[in-house]
Amino acid sequence: MQQPEMELTVDELRHLVSDRAIKGETMVLNLGPQHPSTHGVLRLLLELDGEKIINCVPDIGFLHTGIEKNMEAKSFEKALVMTDRMDYLNNLGNNLVYCLAIEKLVDLDVPSRAQVIRVILTELQRISSHLVFLGTHALDLAAMSVFLYCFREREMILDILEMCSGQRMMTSYFRPGGIWRDVPAEFEDAVKQFMGSFPDRIRQYEDLLSNNPLYIDRTKGIGVIPKEKALSWGITGPSLRASGVDFDARRATPYSGYEQYEFDVPLGSNGDVYDRYIVRIEEMYQSLKIIQQGLERLPEGPFRSSNRKFVPPPRSELGHSMEAVIHHFKLWTEGFPAPKGDVFVQVESPRGILGCYLVGDGGPKPYRVHFRTPSFASMQVLPFISRGHFVADLVAIISSLDPVLGDVDR
Amino acid sequence: MTSSDKDANFLRNKLNKERVFIEEFRGETRVILDRQMLLEACQLLRDDLKYDLLAALTAVDDWPNDPRFRVVYQFFCTSTCQSIGLEVRLYDEDPSVSSIEAVFPNANWHEREVYDMFGIAFDNHSDLRRIIMPHDWEGHPLRKDYPLGDEEVQFSFNFDEIDRRKRYASD
Secondary structure: OOOOOOOOOHHHHHHHOOHHHHHOOOEEEEEOOOOOOOOOOOEEEEEEEOOEEEEEEEEOOOOOOOHHHHHOOOOHHHHHHHHOOOOOOOHHHHHHHHHHHHHHHHOOOOOHHHHHHHHHHHHHHHHHHHHHHHHHHHHHOOOOHHHHHHHHHHHHHHHHHHHHHOOOOOOOOEEOOEEOOOOOOOHHHHHHHHHHHHHHHHHHHHHHHOOOHHHHHHHOOOOOOOHHHHOOOOOOOHHHHHOOOOOOHHHHOOOOOHHHOOOOOOOOOOOOHHHHHHHHHHHHHHHHHHHHHHHHOOOOOOOEOOOOOOOOOOHHHHHOOHHHHHHHHHHHHOOOOOOOEEEEEEEEEOOEEEEEEEEEOOOOOOOEEEEEOHHHHHHOOHHHHHOOOEHHHHHHHHHHHOOOHHHHHO | OHHHHHHHHHHHHHOOOOOOEEEEEOOEEEEEEOHHHHHHHHHHHHHOOOOOEEEEEEEEEOOOOOOOEEEEEEEEEOOOOEEEEEEEEEOOOOOEEEOOOOOOOOHHHHHHHHHHHHOOEEEOOOOOOOOOOOOOOOOOOOOOOOOOOOOOOOOOOOHHHHHHHOOOOOO
16 A cells, blocks of 8 residues: 655755745744643744744644544544533533534434523633633733633633533533533523623723724734635634624524524624634624523423433433333443434534534444534634734734634644 | 535536436535546536535545545535535545645645545645644554554563563654
């Protein structure tokens, strides 16, 4: 079998740097994997002419944990636990895309109460992810006070998630067929309390940054993603909408009942770092709107599908129903079988289009599962939009693309 | 999804009626092609059918069956909100297919990942090297004949035996 040569020599890597670097006119600097501004373990090879970037070559793979390979060895529901750990700021979103893929593959219904709760929690997760973006973005630009304010709000959201699922981050709360358990009685009050205090807080953060001449100086005109090229480069999500392209998976391919909610999709015009910041702030307001509608329309009913072939029966039934015991046994020892076939589902994560390609082969384990992660696609663009800028601008650009290295490397 | 069915039929008529198959599963259309037709199909998708986003590019390893690899492409049209999939089946002896980087630039890293994980070579790719694994890694992890890789614990009774076998960073 033909296998390409593994050993790489300096000559083969020479194309990554320009001739000027070989001659010594420009400097090749390693922005190593351990760096406070690279949003995780991202390694960049920078070719610098003074402070100006001639080229930047991303080197990823430091957080690769073989999630896709590992999931092939586990049954569907057990593999769900691994999805939390990809984009670790959007755990419920990862769960959601995987559950939607399973539900499409095996044709499983989801009751409406579960759909609404999924929407509410996904939007809360979106807000918490954008808060981390805001905090770390400001921190990278040395506006350090914003960081802890954002994390203070995020604590309220993490408390809500802990109330529902027992876990702050790696919740695995969404399961195939619905959600793991019903939301507790305090859920609605906690969400309402959060929604009461939050708009004011976002306005305070906007006051700190949006009209701040120092911030505007550092972000306007930096890292422009041109509108015509953005989609062909694979950028999706807030970075794409900041360039003016109106594409949101919640609108284009609605899932989980998103077509019933009224919300605007904020768009930018220039596609620079400032616009990406503004779009994410606006998205937080829109998420609050969706959560409000979700709470209003939260119906009573079951929180998970009653199809016992895929969803385990409640413990109380095991005492008096033989079928329940058999279903429980089957699901716990083997898992549920999926038909032969493959599906692709895409959702809107806070970073862009998160897609799950799931292949079933008739057995209880996913034959192949691939996640099309938005950060992986967005990182490609980094060399193109950072050429000609200074290293300090590069830090602003990376944080504005909002990469999460768990998403990039999986 | 009748519109993507129409698009699939358009592709089929333009390329080669006998060698192009259309499959449907759970409302999604997938067009199965020969690898020679891939680049032309992608150009038709982008220029005539206006699919502007390459949503996913990945591969599936069907070892020990032959054709062993299936390279799967997923395209999305933002204006009509339709999605369509392409599939190319590759054999074990020569797993290579032409790169679509010229048509969809964001295929660059996706193809590097498929090369890294499966060993499928992409012709005319600008920079085909490993992306996620270290650059001197041997083997392609997502292949079915690649072990999941639990490391054997090195106790004192099997210390020397494992020491002899193990590749250390200095090798």
